[in-house]
Structures are given as C-alpha cells and as structure tokens.
C-alpha cells in the first residue's frame with residue numbers, strides 16, 4: 001500500500017507516500033518551466049540520493065538540501081512532489097523512495113524548550129526511523145521560514161531564546177542527517193526567503209528561485225489547463241490548438257501566477273449557468289470575459305430571476321422539506337402542515353418565514 005493512513009503518522013508528519021506510484025505522475029508534468037530548470041532539479045536530487053554515501057566523504061559534503069523560493073502559486077510545492085516521483089522512477093530498480101511531508105507549524109511551541117525538543121525529535125528520531133525502512137527518502141518541508149526561522153531577525157519576538165534554540169536544533173539535525181543518512185533529501189519551499197535563517201540557506205546545495213510565468217509559459221499553462229478539461233469534455237479539445245485565441249487570452253493574464261491562471265478556467269466555467277451545467281459549451285468569450293474581470297464579476301446587470309424562475313420543474317418528490325435538523329427543537333417538525341402561527345424559532349432560519357420582500361423583483 002502506497003499511502004499510509006493519517007492516524008498512523010508520527011507527530012509533525014502530514015503524509016507519507018511510498019513511490020513511485022502511478023497517481024503521483026501528474027505533478028511533475030503539470031508544472032511548465034524551462035527544460036533546464038527541471039533537469040537541474042532532478043540532477044541535484046539524483047546526485048544526493050544515489051551517490052550521497054560516497055559524497056559524504058568529501059570535506060565539502062552535500063547537505064541534501066534544496067530550497068525552492070518564490071512568489072505564491074508559482075509551482076514550488078507541486079514541483080517538489082513531482083521531483084520526488086520522478087527521482088523515485090529513476091531509482092525504482094534500486095528500491096523504493098519514501099516521500100514524507102512535514103507540517104512546519106507542528107514544531108513551534110509556547111512551552112520553553114519544547115520547540116527545540118520537537119525539532120530534535122523529528123530530525124534525530126522520526127526521520128532516521130522512517131529512512132531506515134526504504135533505500136531513499138525525500139522530506140518535503142513547505143513554508144520552511146517557520147521551521148528554520150532567521151535568528152538575526154527573530155530577536156524582538158515574544159520568545160527569542162526559544163526561536164534561536166529551535167533554529168539551532170534544525171541546523172544540528174540537518175548536519176547529523178547529512179553525515180549519517182546521506183540518501184535523505186530535503187526539499188523545502190518558501191515565499192519569504194528573507195525570513196529563512198542564513199545558516200540554513202548556506203547549507204542548501206541548491207537554492208532555486210521560481211519566477212512568475214512569462215507570456216509564452218502562460219500560453220502553455222492555459223493550453224494545458226484546457227487540455228485537462230478536454231479529458232472530461234472532449235468537445236473542448238480543438239480550443240487547445242487555437243494559438244491565436246490562446247495568445248490573446250495569455251496577454252490578459254500577464255503578471256499572474258500559475259495558480260491564478262489555472263483558476264481562470266474555473267472562473268470561465270462559472271460565468272454563465274449554461275456553461276456551469278454543461279462545461280462542453282465553454283467558449284473563448286467566456287475565457288476572455290473571465291480574464292478581463294480578473295476572475296471576478298462586474299457589479300452590474302438587471303434584476304436576477306428568482307429561484308423558481310431559474311429551476312421551475314424540480315419534481316415535488318425531490319424536495320426534502322422534512323429532511324433537516326436544527327440545534328433548537330422546532331415543534332413545527334411535529335406538525336409541519338397545520339401551523340398557523342410560526343414557532344418563534346421559525347424566524348431563526350427554519351425557512352418557514354412568510355415574509356415577502358416589498359420590492360419583489362418579479
């Protein structure tokens with residue numbers, strides 16, 4: 001079994017997957033970056049995972065630490081997960097790879113000394129125990145700025161001594177793992193590289209800064225996003241080949257991050273009810289319109305139809321009038337039909353209010 005149930009996970013561990021696994025293929029392919037970027041990352045990962053033991057004899061040994069920095073939504077976490085899968089594919093004949101995702105917020109504690117103990121337990125007990133079970137281990141730490149807090153700027157915080165000690169424990173722990181467990185690779189991400197401790201960064205074998213996608217990449221992300229929709233609604237497939245429209249749309253998305261670009265598709269599907277009910281009817285106008293509105297809405301237009309004008313023909317037997325529960329006991333449930341004077345709680349959201357709006361838009 002590849003995925004370990006959450007209840008069986010050690011403290012501070014968000015998830016644990018044994019790779020390679022088919023359903024992890026998508027992440028690497030989803031992130032569109034120049035070829036060199038992926039090659040550099042994969043080479044760095046494989047160098048450490050495959051040859052870490054030999055390289056640990058060098059005086060300048062690798063720490064098995066990669067830092068992915070950059071603005072939100074630029075693909076850092078997805079790329080880190082994809083990297084683990086692709087590295088595990090490369091190594092599959094030598095054995096399995098465990099991908100361990102750490103919750104960086106599980107370690108800081110209000111209790112003096114506790115943060116440090118938590119970090120030390122993770123790096124000197126939890127990770128070594130898990131790493132001992134399989135030949136290769138990739139540890140993903142998102143938001144690493146809250147794990148390796150920059151000591152030089154933490155001096156005015158509530159508990160500076162504790163923050164210092166926790167970061168010291170991270171550094172000591174990383175050094176220990178580098179020496180004793182050279183086939184463990186840490187892949188970490190951050191939006192705030194200036195908040196990550198300098199000594200932690202100096203241990204990184206690679207600090208890669210992710211940038212917002214350029215115009216050409218935006219076009220590719222849009223085509224990939226439409227292509228994914230076309231898997232479910234094949235009528236959309238021709239749109240992925242309309243380079244003219246793709247480039248017109250991409251022009252409207254300049255300066256957006258990858259997450260926002262992918263979300264544009266969802267916004268376009270939700271511009272009109274017809275499309276939301278049948279995504280196969282999506283048009284370029286929906287996409288271009290959603291992009292002009294930046295995924296939001298123009299606060300304009302005439303009166304909206306009422307609920308029953310919108311959906312007049314839902315049969316009575318599909319209505320669930322008596323199929324709900326309320327915190328407050330509502331006697332109306334006992335006699336739903338003969339209730340001339342609504343119980344006081346009826347006005348607290350039981351849906352039985354007889355109130356009519358003075359300016360009914362009908």
Ligand SMILES: Nc1ncnc2c1ncn2[C@@H]1O[C@H](COP(=O)(O)OP(=O)(O)OP(=O)(O)O)[C@@H](O)[C@H]1O
Pocket residue numbers: 030031032033070071072073074075076077078079189190191213221257258259260262
């Ligand atoms: N360059 C890209 N190409 C294709 N898709 C991208 C790209 N960058 C981001 N995305 C998409 O945006 C979404 C968010 O990506 P992800 O969560 O990996 O970003 P992140 O950099 O970790 O963001 P954060 O810093 O907020 O955690 C994903 O669905 C991903 O596929």
Ligand SMILES: [Mg+2]
Pocket residue numbers: 076077078142189
């Ligand atoms: Mg992330």
